[in-house]
Amino acid sequence: MRFSSPEHRERSRGVSLQRRPGQLVIVGFLGAISVGTLLLLLPISASGEPASFMEALFTATSAVCVTGLIVTDTPVFWSGFGEAVILVLIQIGGLGVMTVASLLGVLVSRRLGLSSRLVAAASTRTVGLGDVRRTLVRVVILAAVIETVVATVLTVRFAVTYDEPLGRAMWDGVFHAVSGYNNAGFALFSNSLMDFVADPWICVPIAVATIVGGLGLPVILEVLRERRGPRHWSLHSKITLLMTVLLLVGGTGFFLVTEWDNTATMGALSTADRVLASFIHAANARTAGFNSVDTGAMHTESWLGTVILMFIGGGSAGTAGGIKVTTFAVLGVVIWSELRGDPDATLFDRRISPATQREALTVALLAVAIVVLPTLWITALSPFTVDEILFEVASAFTTTGLSTGITASLAWYHQLALVVLMFIGRLGPVTLGTALALRARRRLYRLPESAPIIG
Amino acid sequence: MRFSSPEHRERSRGVSLQRRPGQLVIVGFLGAISVGTLLLLLPISASGEPASFMEALFTATSAVCVTGLIVTDTPVFWSGFGEAVILVLIQIGGLGVMTVASLLGVLVSRRLGLSSRLVAAASTRTVGLGDVRRTLVRVVILAAVIETVVATVLTVRFAVTYDEPLGRAMWDGVFHAVSGYNNAGFALFSNSLMDFVADPWICVPIAVATIVGGLGLPVILEVLRERRGPRHWSLHSKITLLMTVLLLVGGTGFFLVTEWDNTATMGALSTADRVLASFIHAANARTAGFNSVDTGAMHTESWLGTVILMFIGGGSAGTAGGIKVTTFAVLGVVIWSELRGDPDATLFDRRISPATQREALTVALLAVAIVVLPTLWITALSPFTVDEILFEVASAFTTTGLSTGITASLAWYHQLALVVLMFIGRLGPVTLGTALALRARRRLYRLPESAPIIG
Numbered sequence: 001m002r003f004s005s006p007e008h009r010e011r012s013r014g015v016s017l018q019r020r021p022g023q024l025v026i027v028g029f030l031g032a033i034s035v036g037t038l039l040l041l042l043p044i045s046a047s048g049e050p051a052s053f054m055e056a057l058f059t060a061t062s063a064v065c066v067t068g069l070i071v072t073d074t075p076v077f078w079s080g081f082g083e084a085v086i087l088v089l090i091q092i093g094g095l096g097v098m099t100v101a102s103l104l105g106v107l108v109s110r111r112l113g114l115s116s117r118l119v120a121a122a123s124t125r126t127v128g129l130g131d132v133r134r135t136l137v138r139v140v141i142l143a144a145v146i147e148t149v150v151a152t153v154l155t156v157r158f159a160v161t162y163d164e165p166l167g168r169a170m171w172d173g174v175f176h177a178v179s180g181y182n183n184a185g186f187a188l189f190s191n192s193l194m195d196f197v198a199d200p201w202i203c204v205p206i207a208v209a210t211i212v213g214g215l216g217l218p219v220i221l222e223v224l225r226e227r228r229g230p231r232h233w234s235l236h237s238k239i240t241l242l243m244t245v246l247l248l249v250g251g252t253g254f255f256l257v258t259e260w261d262n263t264a265t266m267g268a269l270s271t272a273d274r275v276l277a278s279f280i281h282a283a284n285a286r287t288a289g290f291n292s293v294d295t296g297a298m299h300t301e302s303w304l305g306t307v308i309l310m311f312i313g314g315g316s317a318g319t320a321g322g323i324k325v326t327t328f329a330v331l332g333v334v335i336w337s338e339l340r341g342d343p344d345a346t347l348f349d350r351r352i353s354p355a356t357q358r359e360a361l362t363v364a365l366l367a368v369a370i371v372v373l374p375t376l377w378i379t380a381l382s383p384f385t386v387d388e389i390l391f392e393v394a395s396a397f398t399t400t401g402l403s404t405g406i407t408a409s410l411a412w413y414h415q416l417a418l419v420v421l422m423f424i425g426r427l428g429p430v431t432l433g434t435a436l437a438l439r440a441r442r443r444l445y446r447l448p449e450s451a452p453i454i455g
Numbered sequence: 456m457r458f459s460s461p462e463h464r465e466r467s468r469g470v471s472l473q474r475r476p477g478q479l480v481i482v483g484f485l486g487a488i489s490v491g492t493l494l495l496l497l498p499i500s501a502s503g504e505p506a507s508f509m510e511a512l513f514t515a516t517s518a519v520c521v522t523g524l525i526v527t528d529t530p531v532f533w534s535g536f537g538e539a540v541i542l543v544l545i546q547i548g549g550l551g552v553m554t555v556a557s558l559l560g561v562l563v564s565r566r567l568g569l570s571s572r573l574v575a576a577a578s579t580r581t582v583g584l585g586d587v588r589r590t591l592v593r594v595v596i597l598a599a600v601i602e603t604v605v606a607t608v609l610t611v612r613f614a615v616t617y618d619e620p621l622g623r624a625m626w627d628g629v630f631h632a633v634s635g636y637n638n639a640g641f642a643l644f645s646n647s648l649m650d651f652v653a654d655p656w657i658c659v660p661i662a663v664a665t666i667v668g669g670l671g672l673p674v675i676l677e678v679l680r681e682r683r684g685p686r687h688w689s690l691h692s693k694i695t696l697l698m699t700v701l702l703l704v705g706g707t708g709f710f711l712v713t714e715w716d717n718t719a720t721m722g723a724l725s726t727a728d729r730v731l732a733s734f735i736h737a738a739n740a741r742t743a744g745f746n747s748v749d750t751g752a753m754h755t756e757s758w759l760g761t762v763i764l765m766f767i768g769g770g771s772a773g774t775a776g777g778i779k780v781t782t783f784a785v786l787g788v789v790i791w792s793e794l795r796g797d798p799d800a801t802l803f804d805r806r807i808s809p810a811t812q813r814e815a816l817t818v819a820l821l822a823v824a825i826v827v828l829p830t831l832w833i834t835a836l837s838p839f840t841v842d843e844i845l846f847e848v849a850s851a852f853t854t855t856g857l858s859t860g861i862t863a864s865l866a867w868y869h870q871l872a873l874v875v876l877m878f879i880g881r882l883g884p885v886t887l888g889t890a891l892a893l894r895a896r897r898r899l900y901r902l903p904e905s906a907p908i909i910g
């Protein structure tokens with residue numbers, strides 16, 4: 001029952017031209033992962049035996065997709081050269097995804113006719129080289145500034161308090177600043193940040209870097225530029241910032257309650273350090289993936305809470321993963337307005353269109369399916385418990401990288417499944433979300449309406 | 456930013472009048488549960504020591520809400536009188552929910568102006584006594600006919616093949632026919648239907664009763680009355696029947712694969728009996744709650760598959776629970792049309808309105824929250840594993856009644872949580888779904904639209 005007019009066909013062609021960037025991106029990421037795999041396979045990359053193909057592929061994918069899941073102990077297994085390869089892959093992946101998502105966001109904004117701050121009064125509906133260059137420059141400058149500040153703080157702390165030689169302190173500082181801002185979660189300590197659980201001068205700068213990187217470029221730029229105050233921010237920025245605060249505060253409180261007396265994690269710490277540790281876990285659960293307490297020793301309910309935070313993730317067009325806080329907020333608003341009997345779903349005095357509601361629904365339910373089905377499959381064919389597996393699968397798909405510790409012990413085909421999940425999780429929601437927003441077929445005939453009984 | 460006109464206020468009053476039936480229903484169900492609890496507390500109801508308050512409350516709620524979760528071994532703990540009380544509670548609960556949901560459905564159809572088969576050309580927007588009587592008569596006749604047929608088949612089988620005395624065979628036949636058609640899942644055998652895993656003459660009639668009862672009154676009546684063939688059925692009936700077939704076939708295949716070599720369940724059976732056992736589990740997972748294999752001995756992945764089936768549930772305005780197959784189908788269609796870039800969500804050449812889409816989204820996501828949050832809470836405060844707890848919580852909320860075996864061992868406050876979940880699960884979706892469909896505020900002002908980035 002579909003009819004195709006000349007206008008319709010022309011629209012379709014226009015759309016496919018616009019979607020070409022999305023395909024380019026996929027090829028670009030696959031290329032980076034391939035080159036990274038080859039480099040990590042070199043004997044010079046490992047400190048002992050060279051890496052196996054699976055170890056190299058998994059690590060390269062985890063780095064490019066800024067996930068942080070590992071099958072090898074980063075500081076022990078890889079040489080300085082290998083660590084540098086990982087660092088470069090993280091930086092390419094993080095800058096890449098931020099640039100790409102922002103550019104795709106430009107396309108979407110143009111179609112919707114919004115006066116997005118990102119769009120410099122352009123009226124064409126394709127992304128030109130100028131857009132790419134401008135966005136890339138902004139992304140690089142922003143990364144350089146924030147990573148330099150955080151790296152400096154960390155370097156001083158590593159050198160002064162932990163008596164590291166200056167070269168070592170700088171390497172540690174730079175690596176964790178880059179890994180933090182790009183939400184990669186790779187660490188140069190075998191137990192991640194567990195030695196620094198009570199040291200806010202290490203944990204907090206990294207957490208701040210992850211939170212800022214996770215806000216996404218549109219929000220960062222708007223906050224930096226819109227000097228008339230928060231009331232003039234776009235709906236997107238308001239939602240992202242409000243949700244970020246709510247999730248950080250709520251997450252901190254949640255883990256404080258669930259882990260309060262768990263001596264294997266934070267039970268032995270002072271109250272202030274417990275608050276710090278809970279905050280750090282809440283911040284990292286939202287996609288960064290460092291841990292200052294032993295994730296594997298946490299209670300199951302903390303794992304489930306972490307899965308929920310991972311699933312929601314961070315801001316769009318940033319280095320965070322998950323379905324994104326805007327998606328989550330839109331769904332919440334839709335439910336709330338539905339319960340109130342309000343025909344419009346509104347937030348901050350703005351109406352959210354049915355099209356946006358449908359995009360949010362689609363992204364969220366597909367994400368549920370993409371997490372649940374591999375969890376089922378791995379549960380059926382591995383000795384691990386379903387909570388461990390759900391955690392690992394959600395961590396891969398949301399590119400968080402927190403781990404209960406089972407990833408290295410999984411069968412190769414399950415590790416390969418995690419590789420695929422990291423890739424889908426990193427690019428899927430971005431390209432999918434944009435594709436959904438860009439596609440708009442027209443029907444020349446509308447079918448009669450019918451209402452099946454719901455509930 | 457809301458404005459209230461006289462017309463708006465009048466509309467609100469109209470709505471609250473219409474919602475009174477919903478409140479009556481809640482009071483009615485609470486009354487039935489209270490009386491049932493008191494009766495089950497009588498010494499005459501138990502075969503040994505009288506029931507504790509929690510045992511009586513839990514059993515009465517489970518019976519009225521046609522769930523089938525138990526904290527006592529039905530045939531051992533309760534006397535014949537106690538079993539009769541349970542049977543009457545099941546029948547009242549089952550007839551009640553079917554009548555009520557159908558009546559609320561009439562209200563919804565009238566608002567939407569549909570020519571529902573249920574609505575005898577009435578034009579008022581309230582439910583009159585005539586409606587109530589007519590619907591109740593249909594519900595009772597339907598139950599009487601189907602339960603009599605199934606009870607007869609079962610009685611003959613129990614008497615002839617299992618050499619039960621006629622009185623005993625009739626009681627077993629009637630009890631399981633009523634428990635089946637009303638999707639209650641209470642059995643008079645300590646191991647449910649496990650002794651009959653290879654006997655299609657016991658398992659299949661009960662399964663057919665559960666499936667038919669789970670279709671819902673509107674579908675049953677339409678199939679019986681619309682003699683022009685399936686093409687003339689309403690969208691609601693088409694979706695319900697198609698989904699029922701798909702879920703039964705898919706579920707049978709799934710459990711056949713996951714439990715094939717599980718000797719603790721069906722691994723020792725012949726191939727044909729494995730197919731039968733898988734079909735019986737698939738049918739019962741969709742809300743009936745009998746089991747012909749040991750649910751507690753199933754693999755975790757089978758539990759997860761069961762949870763998914765329980766969650767989807769059966770048809771609206773029947774004795775089934777869950778979010779309902781129509782809700783699930785509508786969400787699937789929305790995602791599919793979104794991925795295709797189609798502005799309309801269509802199925803069987805009918806368009807599904809944004810309002811219906813929002814109802815489905817709300818019912819499904821609230822259900823997810825209602826299952827996940829108690830699972831978190833019980834996991835935090837009990838020694839059981841998260842998969843066991845998720846199964847039990849989902850079973851209570853979807854009024855399925857299948858069990859991994861932990862319910863009787865839960866703390867009293869967790870049992871109480873299950874009681875509340877059974878009640879919410881039985882009436883929540885029905886009254887909520889209807890309330891959502893009935894409420895329609897108007898805004899005199901529409902706010903400007905804004906589109907946050909999704910995904």
Ligand SMILES: [K+]
Pocket residue numbers: 066067068183184185287288289399400401
């Ligand atoms: K990460």
Ligand SMILES: [K+]
Pocket residue numbers: 521522523638639640742743744854855856
């Ligand atoms: K049941």
